[in-house]
Amino acid sequence: MAFFGPALVLLTIFLFIPMILTLIFSFTDFFALNPDITHFVGFENYSQLFHDEDFRQAFGNTVRFMLIIVPLQGLGALSLALLINKVTHCKKYFKVAFFVPVVMSLAVVSTLWIQIFSPEGILNSILGNFGIDPQPFINSASQALPSIAVMSSWQGMGYQMIIFLGGLQAINPALYEAAEMDHASGWKKFKDITLPELKPLCIFVFITITIGAFRMLVQPMIMTGGGPSHSTYTMVYDIYETGTVNWEIGLASTMSIVFAFFVMILTVIQTVVTKERGNKHADKKK
Amino acid sequence: MGFIELKHIGKKYANSDKNAVTDFNLEIEEKEFIAFVGPSGCGKSTTLRMIAGFEEITEGELYIDGVKMNEVAPRDRGISMVFQNYALYPHMTVEKNISYGLKNMKVPKDIIKKKVDWVIDILGLEEYRYRKPKNLSGGQRQRVALGRAIVKDQKVFLMDEPLSNLDAKLRVSMRNEISKLHRSLGSTTIYVTHDQVEAMTMADRIVIMKDGVVQQIGKPMDLYEHPQNKFVAGFIGSPQMNFYDVTVNGEEMTFADGSKMTLPKATAEKLASHKGELILGIRGEDIKFDSQNIDVYKQNSQQAVIENTEIMGNENNLYFQFGGAQTVARVSKYEVCQMGDRVEFVFMPHKMHFFDRETEMSI
Amino acid sequence: MLTKRNKIANWILVVVLIALSLFFLFPVIWMLANSFKTDAQITADMNTAAAFIPPVLNGSFFDNYISILTNTSFLRYMLNTLFYAAVLIVLGIIVNGLAGYALAKIKFPFRERWLLVIMLLMIVPMETIITIHFLFVAKLGLLNTVIGYILPMIVNPFNIFLFRQVFISLPDDIYEAAQLDYCSPIKYFFTMVLPMSKSVVATVSVFTFLNVWNDYLWPSLVFTSSDLLTAQIGLNAITANDNTTMGQTLAVITLITIPVIIIYSFFSKQIVEGVVSTGSKEG
Incomplete structure (x- = not known):
């Protein structure tokens, strides 16, 4: 127990108590700059959230962001992994090349892409060579969110690609040899062996990206400040501003609980899927 | 009175209704070589681990050199032990493995050096002195494990199936070597094995166990010639009776x-x-x-x-x-x-x- | 065996992938090339292929880097971050390692329950409680202090679990042998358990470093004083300054990425294994 003690103390102070407080505060109007007038308000915060324009928009933005990044990053990573797995030369270079953006922090990537997305920036210059007019990208309410989504896919794709490559290498090569004996074509082999074998991993990766999308904050914080006109405002951004900028701890706690609810459901689904997959593999070994 | 005495020693695990060891009585003389032998799961290792102090003694009393040991920590029982899988410290060289205990006992440096040199010499480990266990063969690891036990000058030696991971030929030569070491060091030794040949060839006396119960205690030839029951008769001797x-x-x-x-x-x-x-x-x-x-x-x-x-x-x-x-x-x-x-x-x-x-x- | 047709297809694939990778990396190539240029040069090159080519090597080649390192506190921010990372690696290994060891090898009341609690904590997103952390640190007067920044970051359920999973497979007989060698439990942990588990210690250290180095939200909340900033927050402060040129900005983000690249190239095996295993191991 002495060994567990230090961790237990820190867990209590920095995880258990904050979690309990978040839950309690979510039912109050706790305002950190004037804590004396705190009242218990029941579910008022929760119902208020449903009508809170900012929060609704933040939630909507998060979902829109998710709808772009999940297919883009997920399918992109899968395609890259399939191609790199096939290729016989420069494999190592490709792995490194597509992994490079992962090495860069979100703050770095955001700072870099502010330049790239700038109206006179390199991206518009490239597009100009193809005869496309300059785009406003992060400066327009309609393009800002998709732009950030594309950038985020670019940043994270290499990570998921490595996971998929690991999965592809784990497929028993005897399966392909057996299919070869059964006169399966390349497409058939892909459809009947690769895809089914990768399916659980796909689900895992897609949920991972979804969770990442829910947690998005740094990119809009650095690039757009949540704008233009709240078009890149996210749930975590709202929590951050409500709690640590406006000191409305009560309302921020309620948002935190709602946010945690979604993320934890996703994590549980992911864990269940991964577990099933692990069990399936264990069965196979028997 | 024996040097080591086991009085009605029993072991009962909390989650099992059967005794792992039942009413084990034995007096071991100083410098004696005792072998515990029996099929796997017979309680021989459990008994050894109770003597070592790694398993709690749930019934009976254990005395070493006249002192009751039931509640004494393993390191204060005056024992050293050779483990089945050697249990060498993987990140330490042969020399460090052997000297580690002495260092912790705060033995002066020059004495540690003398003792370690002596052990490395008698076990023929000189050329492996600065190697790590992963770069040693099974037999060499076995020697290091022996060296680590010998160097501490403890009165009682416990060995838990020390040869079971070696190939047949090496086993015979290590058998010999352990017997020789025992004679020259004169330490009281308890040796656990499932191999009746090892027990017969090395031990002064053998304890045969089955299902946690002692079947017979005696000199090797006594057991061979006068088995007290069918189990002992069948267990000792090859081919089987x-x-x-x-x-x-x-x-x-x-x-x-x-x-x-x-x-x-x-x-x-x-x-x-x-x-x-x-x-x-x-x-x-x-x-x-x-x-x-x-x-x-x-x-x-x-x-x-x-x-x-x-x-x-x-x-x-x-x-x-x-x-x-x-x-x-x-x-x-x-x-x-x-x-x-x-x-x-x-x-x-x-x-x-x-x-x-x-x-x-x-x- | 490759047939002739497959060989040709393969070479086409190589060429396509090389083109794709160059397109994929254009922001990074552009960043590197232009981090050596003046803003006038960057603008001038923008519409030509020179945008992706570094300027000729001359006396002013490293000017952007030199001015960042000498005229701003950026070097200090990097050293700050290295220091925070070092402290958090050491404390994290001790606290989480000891807890993982306890959960793996030491019998204490409700051990299995605690393990379950740790696993449940792993699914709680940190963003949920960061407001409360901020409140705590602010109320304790620890804003703008190293302690306030470090304290909430030490304990980590993931690392506890990771340590536990590795320690549980350590053989018990080595602990028993060490006991006979007069080794106390705490000494055993530091002189035996950790050296025997170099791989997981390295993994946890690397991920702790990357986490500290790349973290944005928490340091941005705790630190406002310019002396204590981490590199990422410092980056923000420097780029927000109107005097900072585009070339200097690109130089800063290149500089900030260099330590991470070093870490990745030294520990790529551990990192890739860690990444792959998140997708393939259960739970």
Whole structure:
């Protein structure tokens, strides 16, 4: 127990108590700059959230962001992994090349892409060579969110690609040899062996990206400040501003609980899927 | 009073209703080499680990050198131990592995050096001194494990199946080496093994266990010649003793397949109080093929057809069916037999062991 | 075995992938090339292929880098971050390692329950409680202090679990042998358990470093004083300054990425294994 003690103390102070407080505060109007007038308000915060324009928009933005990044990053990573797995030369270079953006922090990537997305920036210059007019990208309410989504896919794709490559290498090569004996074509082999074998991993990766999308904050914080006109405002951004900028701890706690609810459901689904997959593999070994 | 005393030692695990070890009594003299032997799960390792202090003693008392040890921490019991998988510290060199305990005991540096040099010398580890365990062979690791135990000068040596991970040839030579070490160091040794050959060849006395219960304690030849029950008789000796269900009526003994033998008078008298259904045991080397020279009773000579032979070089094992059971006879290399040969044999009359069929105790 | 047709297809694939990778990396190539240029040069090159080519090597080649390192506190921010990372690696290994060891090898009341609690904590997103952390640190007057920044970051359920999974497979007989060698449990942990588990210690250290180096939200909440900033927050402060040129900005983000690249190239095996295993191991 002495060994567990230090961790237990820190867990209590920095995880258990904050979690309990978040839950309690979510039912109050706790305002950190004037804590004396705190009242218990029941579910008022929760119902208020449903009508809170900012929060609704933040939630909507998060979902829109998710709808772009999940297919883009997920399918992109899968395609890259399939191609790199096939290729016989420069494999190592490709792995490194597509992994490079992962090495860069979100703050770095955001700072870099502010330049790239700038109206006179390199991206518009490239597009100009193809005869496309300059785009406003992060400066327009309609393009800002998709732009950030594309950038985020670019940043994270290499990570998921490595996971998929690991999965592809784990497929028993005897399966392909057996299919070869059964006169399966390349497409058939892909459809009947690769895809089914990768399916659980796909689900895992897609949920991972979804969770990442829910947690998005740094990119809009650095690039757009949540704008233009709240078009890149996210749930975590709202929590951050409500709690640590406006000191409305009560309302921020309620948002935190709602946010945690979604993320934890996703994590549980992911864990269940991964577990099933692990069990399936264990069965196979028997 | 013995140097180590185990008084009614028992082990009961909380999650099991059966005892792992039951009422274990033993007195070990100073400098004695004791082997615990038995099939896996018989409680021999558990007993050793109770002596070492790694398992709690749930019943009875343990004394080492007159001091009750039940509640004493392992390191204060004056023991050292050689583990089955060696348990070498993987990130330390041979030298560091051996000296680690002395360093922790705050022994002065020059003495540590002297002792470590001595141990490395007698175990022939000089050229491996700065290697790590992963770069050593099984035999070398075994030596390091021994060295680590020896260097601390403890009075009691505990060894838990130390040779079980070595190949057969190395096992024989390490057996020899451990015996020699024991003689020169004179430490009291308790040696756990499932291999009866190791126990027979190394130990002063053997403790045979089964299902947590001591079956017999004695000198190797006592166990071989006078097993107290069928289990001991079967466990000690290779090939295994032959067993037959027999019915004894006076001097006449009838086998399950109807074969009959006449017993010597003395044997018949000894069996007189145990009527009828018995188990006969006879060792392979006590089945003789030169019948006329051994048994006075002509009719005791039996016949069988050899079904299988095991040629060992120095001697041969012959397998045949007799008395309703598979029988193995052990003959010298000069008695050549082939599969399918019909042979004539007798049981040496004074080498027959009888066991009660109910209790399986020796009669 | 490759047939002739497959060989040709393969070479086409190589060429396509090389083109794809160059397109994929254009922001990074542009960043590197232009981090050596003046803003006038960057603008001038923008519409030509020179945008992706570094300027000729001359006396002013490293000017952007030199001015960042000498005229701003950026070097200090990097050293700050290295220091925070070092402290958090050491404390994290001790606290989480000891807890993982306890959960793996030491019998204490409700051990299995605690393990479950740790696993449940792993699914709680940190963003949920960061407001409360901020409140705590602010109320304790620890804003703008190293302690306030470090304290909430030490304990980590993931690392506890990771340590536990590795320690549970350590053989018990080595602990028993060490006991006979007069080794106390705490000494055993530091002189045996950790050296025997170099791989997981390295993994946890690397991920702790990356986490500290790349973290944005928490340091941006705790630190406002310019002396204590981490590199990422410092980056923000420097780029927000109107005097900072585009070339200097690109130089800063290149500089900030260099330590991470070093870490990745030294520990790529551990990192890739760690990444792959998140997708393939259960739970």
